[in-house]
Amino acid sequence: MSFVALKEANILAIHGMALISAAGEQGISARKIEKITKCSINHLFKVLELLEKFGYLNSKKGPHGGYALNKPANEITLIELVEIISGKFDEEIECFVDNRKILNKIVFGNLCHELTDYFISYLKTTKISDLTPHAKKILDNYNKKERR
């Protein structure tokens, strides 16, 4: 169970973009991202199409095709990616359930605000370039296994 309202598509967008960044200019195929992240290819395509539509990715078709970043990785924050999928985050929200604001505050005190601020701050300050070294290790390991 998780209290964080991230969907699979959000996670795919973040992990996919980190792998694409790690692959550099030569790009990476959706199939390879699918195999590494063990996700559904159809779901992945939908997420990648959306990221391309919003100008974050370039795609090349064909046997050597794939996805590459259309912006520098250090200019892409995680909050941009999450909001493309889920819509704008509400930072001012009293708590996480509508119509029951008074009791929510009593049940959870300031915890909701604190954790919301903490998570939004993480998403705003973390860039895809911060995740690239970790993703590069995973990609290199995968490529080594594939060559064997």
Next chain:
Amino acid sequence: MTKILDISEATSIAFHGIVLVAISQVAINANDIAEITNASKHHTSKVMQRLVKHGLIGSTRGPSGGFYLKKKPEDILLIDILEAIEGKVELTPCPIDNEICPFGSCLMGGICNEISEKMINHLKSNTLADILKNVSEDFKLDTLTIK
């Protein structure tokens, strides 16, 4: 607008329902709770029945029937209410409940797990009595007016 933290509608009704049961001077039924919390009557009934089943509240039938607390507020941990609805809480390190992360360790540094852990710790260390201490007279008055 998207919310950062997520809790189910059922759990939200449960927290509110049990507080309303605790503060009400007269027996309060599922219809009253549904009206006050602006929730579906059917859903509220189901949620309250789960709280009955887990021994947190009892119910009496009849025209003046309703719910009552079966335990002292100080003996009801907030986590008990959550678990009555969601089942045993087991934190998974992954926000989408992947048992094995294909990246070995969390790409996002485990921040989602950290947030969930803080929520759980809060629910484990606070009781219904702690909530009731902070329920204002205004809230009680509003509730009784609706009733």
